[in-house]
Amino acid sequence: xxxxxxxxxxxxxxxxxxxxxxxxxxxxxxxxxxxxxxxxxxxxxxxxxxxxxxxxxxxxxxxxxxxxxxxxxxxxxxxxxxxxxxxxxxxxxxxxxxxxxxxxxxxxxxxxxxxxxxxxxxxxxxxxxxxxxxxxxxxxxxxxxxxxxxxxxxxxxxxxxxx
Numbered sequence: 665x666x667x668x669x670x671x672x673x674x675x676x677x678x679x680x681x682x683x684x685x686x687x688x689x690x691x692x693x694x695x696x697x698x699x700x701x702x703x704x705x706x707x708x709x710x711x712x713x714x715x716x717x718x719x720x721x722x723x724x725x726x727x728x729x730x731x732x733x734x735x736x737x738x739x740x741x742x743x744x745x746x747x748x749x750x751x752x753x754x755x756x757x758x759x760x761x762x763x764x765x766x767x768x769x770x771x772x773x774x775x776x777x778x779x780x781x782x783x784x785x786x787x788x789x790x791x792x793x794x795x796x797x798x799x800x801x802x803x804x805x806x807x808x809x810x811x812x813x814x815x816x817x818x819x820x821x822x823x824x825x826x827x
Contacts, residue, residue, distance in 0.1 A: 669696070671698075674733050674746075674749075676719055680744070683740070684748065687749065695763065704720055719737070721735060746806075786802065
């Protein structure tokens with residue numbers, strides 16, 4: 665039996681220690697973790713609550729994908745929260761490959777290289793050899809994500825007329 669679990673890091677009162685504890689729990693006890701950030705979609709009670717607390721820092725809807733931190737907690741900035749998740753989650757995904765291989769070896773043989781390339785976007789030989797800091801790799805990863813979103817013509821939510 666495999667444990668599939670979703671968790672959210674970067675909740676309003678999360679501190680570095682609580683984010684780290686949740687990520688460690690997922691790493692140790694969840695076979696297929698799905699880790700996201702709070703995403704206050706416009707018009708929801710969550711959005712009102714986060715706005716009242718001054719936690720929404722990014723109104724760009726194209727980044728409201730659950731894996732981009734668009735809010736801060738009372739104790740951490742969004743980039744720090746997202747960095748912690750990114751750093752932990754990519755290694756958790758590698759841990760899944762043997763189970764995927766047992767389930768569908770042909771899929772892994774056909775797509776394994778692409779799966780790893782996607783999981784480790786932003787990584788270079790310099791970073792593999794530890795000649796670059798993880799923060800630099802993370803910033804490169806975020807620039808790649810920005811380019812991946814650029815093909816969509818997203819409306820500016822602040823310029824939309826109110827119904």
